[in-house]
Amino acid sequence: MPRLATTADVFSAVAEPRRRRILGLLADGERPVNDIVRRLRIPQPQVSKHLGVLRAVDLVTVRGDGQQRLYSLNAIRLRPIHDWVAGFERLWNERFDRLASCLDDLQKKEPPRES
Amino acid sequence: MPRLATTADVFSAVAEPRRRRILGLLADGERPVNDIVRRLRIPQPQVSKHLGVLRAVDLVTVRGDGQQRLYSLNAIRLRPIHDWVAGFERLWNERFDRLASCLDDLQKKEPPRES
DNA sequence: TTGATATATTCCGAAACAGGAATATACGAT
DNA sequence: ATCGTATATTCCTGTTTCGGAATATATCAA
Numbered sequence: 001m002p003r004l005a006t007t008a009d010v011f012s013a014v015a016e017p018r019r020r021r022i023l024g025l026l027a028d029g030e031r032p033v034n035d036i037v038r039r040l041r042i043p044q045p046q047v048s049k050h051l052g053v054l055r056a057v058d059l060v061t062v063r064g065d066g067q068q069r070l071y072s073l074n075a076i077r078l079r080p081i082h083d084w085v086a087g088f089e090r091l092w093n094e095r096f097d098r099l100a101s102c103l104d105d106l107q108k109k110e111p112p113r114e115s
Numbered sequence: 116m117p118r119l120a121t122t123a124d125v126f127s128a129v130a131e132p133r134r135r136r137i138l139g140l141l142a143d144g145e146r147p148v149n150d151i152v153r154r155l156r157i158p159q160p161q162v163s164k165h166l167g168v169l170r171a172v173d174l175v176t177v178r179g180d181g182q183q184r185l186y187s188l189n190a191i192r193l194r195p196i197h198d199w200v201a202g203f204e205r206l207w208n209e210r211f212d213r214l215a216s217c218l219d220d221l222q223k224k225e226p227p228r229e230s
Numbered sequence: 231t232t233g234a235t236a237t238a239t240t241c242c243g244a245a246a247c248a249g250g251a252a253t254a255t256a257c258g259a260t
Numbered sequence: 261a262t263c264g265t266a267t268a269t270t271c272c273t274g275t276t277t278c279g280g281a282a283t284a285t286a287t288c289a290a
Contacts, residue, residue, distance in 0.1 A: 116244080117243090117244055117245030117246060118246060118247075120246070121246085121247065121248095131247095158249085158250080158251095160249090160250080160251085161248080161249065164249090179256095179257095181257070181258070182257040182258060
């Protein structure tokens with residue numbers, strides 16, 4: 001089997017840096033396509049295609065407004081990523097560091113056993 | 116240009132579900148390859164290859180122990196993902212929802228203007 | 231209708247991955 | 261040295277992707 005489709009899940013969709021930048025822009029509010037084009041300096045067809053991927057995983061929604069199409073972020077769909085990575089947060093937090101070094105200390109205090 | 120390499124950054128490396136599961140396992144502590152193989156029911160060569168990708172982006176580290184190779188998670192490298200997605204957190208939080216509806220109310224109270 | 235602006239879609243080509251199978255390497259035990 | 265276990269690497273192939281250019285669609289204006 002080949003690589004996982006970019007529209008398979010949110011993780012894959014967000015793997016592409018330009019798509020992350022687009023999402024970052026949309027965090028400030030809905031924008032027409034050409035606004036994204038100008039701000040990110042990405043050719044318009046590419047922006048439309050990236051938006052298509054983001055729409056496929058429901059990370060953005062569209063609203064027609066005249067001849068413009070206003071895209072807005074559907075942030076809740078980022079939550080699976082947030083939740084997944086949050087499960088690892090304790091592993092790099094300061095408190096955990098202290099706990100780890102504490103355990104190290106305990107281990108050092110154990111009586112040396114012959115191997 | 117073709118697709119972004121999976122070893123290009125942490126986002127791409129983590130886009131693959133099996134790699135996320137491997138990282139989840141390693142969150143409990145270091146493990147030899149065959150332990151991952153047995154727990155996740157993934158053929159050994161594939162596990163080795165996935166571990167190779169994770170190693171390339173420094174998400175895991177290896178330690179030789181006899182004929183085993185003990186892999187452990189380098190959780191700090193997940194932090195860029197955490198930080199990136201945390202920037203969106205307010206957009207789906209309850210407090211933000213209240214703020215948003217508050218703003219909606221304010222907008223409704225504005226005097227209707229002729230277009 | 232014709233034209234202009236905004237956006238989407240299609241076709242192309244060059245990567246690059248993920249799985250499968252087979253094989254190679256590394257290390258320990260006898 | 262030889263065998264067995266643990267792990268890594270190679271080769272192959274189907275599939276997907278991204279970018280680029282060109283083109284198509286949609287909507288508004290005159």
